[in-house]
Amino acid sequence: MGHEEPRLPKIEIFIAISEGPMKRSGQSSIDLSVNVAGIEFPNPLLLASGICDETGASMAEVVRNGAGGVVTKSLSLEPRNGHPNPSVVELPYGIINAMGLPNPGIETYRDEISSYLELTGGSHPIIASVFGSSIDEYAEAASLVSGTGVSAIEINGSCPNAKGLGLQFGQDPDVIRELVRAVKGSVNIPVMFKLTPNTTDITVLARAAQEGGADGVVAINTLQAMKIDIHARRPILTNVTGGLSGPAIMPVGVRCVHAIASDPEMKIPVIGVGGISSYEDVLEYMMAGASLVQVGTAVTWEDLGVFSKMETGLRRFLEEKNVSDIRELIGAALEERG
Amino acid sequence: MRGAGSMEMVKVLEVREEAEGIASILFSPEPSHRWSSLGPGQFIMVYIPGVDEVPMSVSYLDDDPFVMGITVQNIGEATASLCSLRPGDRIGVRGPYGKGFTLPDPDGTDTIIGVSGGVGAASVILFMEMAWRRGYRTVSLAGARDMRSLPFRKRWESCSGEAEFSTDDGSLGHHGFVTELLEMRLSAMSPGEKERTRVVTCGPEPMMAAVKNLMESLSVSGEFSLERYMKCGLGLCDSCSMSGRRVCVDGPVFPLEELSLMKEFGRSHRDRSGRLIPLKERIT
Numbered sequence: 274m275g276h277e278e279p280r281l282p283k284i285e286i287f288i289a290i291s292e293g294p295m296k297r298s299g300q301s302s303i304d305l306s307v308n309v310a311g312i313e314f315p316n317p318l319l320l321a322s323g324i325c326d327e328t329g330a331s332m333a334e335v336v337r338n339g340a341g342g343v344v345t346k347s348l349s350l351e352p353r354n355g356h357p358n359p360s361v362v363e364l365p366y367g368i369i370n371a372m373g374l375p376n377p378g379i380e381t382y383r384d385e386i387s388s389y390l391e392l393t394g395g396s397h398p399i400i401a402s403v404f405g406s407s408i409d410e411y412a413e414a415a416s417l418v419s420g421t422g423v424s425a426i427e428i429n430g431s432c433p434n435a436k437g438l439g440l441q442f443g444q445d446p447d448v449i450r451e452l453v454r455a456v457k458g459s460v461n462i463p464v465m466f467k468l469t470p471n472t473t474d475i476t477v478l479a480r481a482a483q484e485g486g487a488d489g490v491v492a493i494n495t496l497q498a499m500k501i502d503i504h505a506r507r508p509i510l511t512n513v514t515g516g517l518s519g520p521a522i523m524p525v526g527v528r529c530v531h532a533i534a535s536d537p538e539m540k541i542p543v544i545g546v547g548g549i550s551s552y553e554d555v556l557e558y559m560m561a562g563a564s565l566v567q568v569g570t571a572v573t574w575e576d577l578g579v580f581s582k583m584e585t586g587l588r589r590f591l592e593e594k595n596v597s598d599i600r601e602l603i604g605a606a607l608e609e610r611g
Numbered sequence: 612m613r614g615a616g617s618m619e620m621v622k623v624l625e626v627r628e629e630a631e632g633i634a635s636i637l638f639s640p641e642p643s644h645r646w647s648s649l650g651p652g653q654f655i656m657v658y659i660p661g662v663d664e665v666p667m668s669v670s671y672l673d674d675d676p677f678v679m680g681i682t683v684q685n686i687g688e689a690t691a692s693l694c695s696l697r698p699g700d701r702i703g704v705r706g707p708y709g710k711g712f713t714l715p716d717p718d719g720t721d722t723i724i725g726v727s728g729g730v731g732a733a734s735v736i737l738f739m740e741m742a743w744r745r746g747y748r749t750v751s752l753a754g755a756r757d758m759r760s761l762p763f764r765k766r767w768e769s770c771s772g773e774a775e776f777s778t779d780d781g782s783l784g785h786h787g788f789v790t791e792l793l794e795m796r797l798s799a800m801s802p803g804e805k806e807r808t809r810v811v812t813c814g815p816e817p818m819m820a821a822v823k824n825l826m827e828s829l830s831v832s833g834e835f836s837l838e839r840y841m842k843c844g845l846g847l848c849d850s851c852s853m854s855g856r857r858v859c860v861d862g863p864v865f866p867l868e869e870l871s872l873m874k875e876f877g878r879s880h881r882d883r884s885g886r887l888i889p890l891k892e893r894i895t
Contacts, residue, residue, distance in 0.1 A: 323847075324849070326849055328852045328855065328885075331855055334856075346849075346885075352886060353884055354883035354884050355842075357663065359664035360664075360843065361842070361847070361848075363705055363845065364617060368845070370843070370848075375883060376884060377884045377885040378884070381885075502620070502703070504660070504701045507660065507661060573845045573846060573847055
C-alpha cells in the first residue's frame with residue numbers, strides 16, 4: 274500500500290438517494306416521533322452500530338428505507354483493520370460475529386458523517402459510536418467526533434471482540450463511572466453508554482453509567498459465543514469467540530431493558546437493542562421500557578426494507594389500539610412503581 | 612430464509628488444474644432447497660479451516676449428480692491453500708449469496724457476448740453455458756496474459772457460437788486486450804443488432820471500466836460482476852460498500868444503468884479499515 278495519503282475527491286453521492294425527497298409514510302395522525310436526551314427522532318427505529326455503516330451513503334440508504342436515525346460503526350482515533358475471516362458464523366437463529374472493530378479512524382470517517390448529513394439534510398440524527406484502549410483515548414475520540422455534526426455519542430464499552438478494547442471497560446462499574454465521566458467532560462452533546470449482557474447484574478452497570486453522567490444507556494450488546502468446526506476440531510472464528518446477535522438474543526435483551534427500566538434508581542432513558550426484526554419486537558422492547566430501539570442483524574434476512582416494514586407495522590398497531598402517540602407505550606409493561 | 616446460509620461442511624471431490632496458477636475445486640453439497648436458487652454470477656463463502664473464509668463465484672454447477680465448483684487463482688494465502696486441497700479434504704460453504712447474471716427476454720435479446728479477463732472467467736463461463744443451453748446466440752471473448760494462463764479454453768469453445776481469445780503476448784488469438792475484440796464486434800453491428808445484444812463481463816476492474824465505456828458509447832446493455840473486499844457476505848458489515856451499494860447483496864452483478872451511478876467503480880475501493888483508496892492499490 275502506498276505511504277502517501279491518497280487524495281481522493283469527497284465521497285460520491287449515489288444518485289438514487291439524492292433524487293427527490295425522502296420517502297415518507299402515508300399521512301396519518303399517528304405520532305411515532307420520540308425525543309431522547311433532547312434529540313428529536315422521527316421514529317424510534319435506529320440502525321445499530323456496526324451494520325451497513327461503512328459509508329455516509331450506506332447510512333443514508335438505511336434512512337431512505339425508513340430508519341429514524343443511525344449509529345455509526347465504532348470509531349477509534351487510529352484506523353483498525355479488524356479481524357481476518359472467518360469473522361461471522363450464520364446460525365438458524367442468529368449470527369456470531371467477530372469483526373474486530375474495523376474502522377478507518379475518526380479523521381477519515383469524518384467525511385462519511387458529512388456525506389450522511391448532506392444526503393439526509395440533517396433530519397435523521399446520527400450518533401457516533403466510539404471506543405479506545407484507555408479512558409483518555411475514549412475521551413479524546415469522543416471529543417474529536419463530537420465536532421463532526423453528530424447528535425450524540427454512544428460509548429462502546431462492551432464489544433466482546435477486541436482484546437484489550439471494550440469489554441473489560443464495560444464489566445466494571447467503577448470503570449464505567451469514570452469512563453462516562455471522562456467522556457461527558459470532553460463533549461457538549463449527549464452521551465449514551467452501551468451495556469454488555471455478559472455480566473451478573475446489568476442494572477449495576479446501568480446505574481454506574483448514570484452516576485457517571487450518562488444521558489442514556491443502550492442495552493444490549495452481543496452475547497459472547499462460540500462455534501466449533503467438529504471436523505477440524507477448532508473454533509471457526511479466527512478470533513475464537515464472537516458476539517451473538519439476532520433473534521436468539523431478543524428475549525435476553527427485553528429482560529435486560531425491563532430490569533433496567535424498572536430499577537427505581539434509574540432515571541435516564543434506555544435504548545433497546547438485540548434481535549429486533551419485526552414491529553412486534555420493537556413494541557416488546559418499548560413496553561419493557563425502551564424509548565428508542567436499534568436494529569442490526571435483521572438486515573441479513575429482511576434487508577433494509579425491514580425498517581419501513583416495522584414503521585408501517587407500528588402505525589397499524591397503534592391505529593388498531595387507538596393509541597395516537599407511541600410514547601404512551603414506553604414502559605407499558607412495567608409494573609406500577611409504588 | 613432464516614439460516615439459509617448456515618455453513619455446510621463438504622468433501623472436496625476433485626482439484627482440477629485449469630491454467631497456470633488457476634485451479635477449480637469441485638465438491639458436492641447436499642442437494643437441498645437452499646441451493647435451488649443458486650445461479651451463475653452468485654457467490655458462496657468458502658471456509659478453509661484454520662486459514663480464511665473467502666467469497667467465490669460459482670464456476671461449475673451440475674444437477675445430476677449435484678456438483679458445484681469454484682475457480683481460484685493462486686495469489687495469496689487463502690487461494691494457495693485452496694489450490695493445495697486434495698480430494699477428501701473438508702471445506703465449509705455457505706450461501707448462495709448476492710444477485711447473479713440474468714437472462715434477457717429472448718424476444719428482445721437473442722445474442723449474449725461474454726467478456727472475461729483472467730480468472731474473472733469463472734462466473735462468466737457458467738452463465739454462457741446456461742445461455743447456450745437456453746438457445747441464445749453466444750459469443751465468448753476471453754482474455755489472459757498468455758496462452759498458458761487462459762482457463763476453460765475447451766468449455767468456451769463448446770458453449771459458444773463463436774469463441775475468441777486474446778493474450779497480452781499474442782501467444783493465443785488476438786495480440787492485445789479483450790476489450791479490443793469487443794470493440795471490433797460491437798462497431799461492426801447494426802443498431803438493430805446492438806439492441807438485441809447483451810454483454811456480460813467479469814475481470815480486472817480497468818478492463819470492465821473499458822467495457823463499460825464501450826457499452827455506453829455504442830448503446831449496448833449489459834451486466835458487470837464486481838469484486839470488493841468482502842467480509843460477511845450477508846449485507847451486514849458493509850466492508851464491500853461501493854457508492855452506497857453493498858456488493859454482496861445489491862450485487863455482485865450490477866446492470867450497466869446501475870453501475871453508471873456508482874462513481875467509485877473503476878476509481879476507488881476500500882481497504883480493510885474502510886478507507887477509500889485508489890483502485891490501483893492492492894489491499895494488503
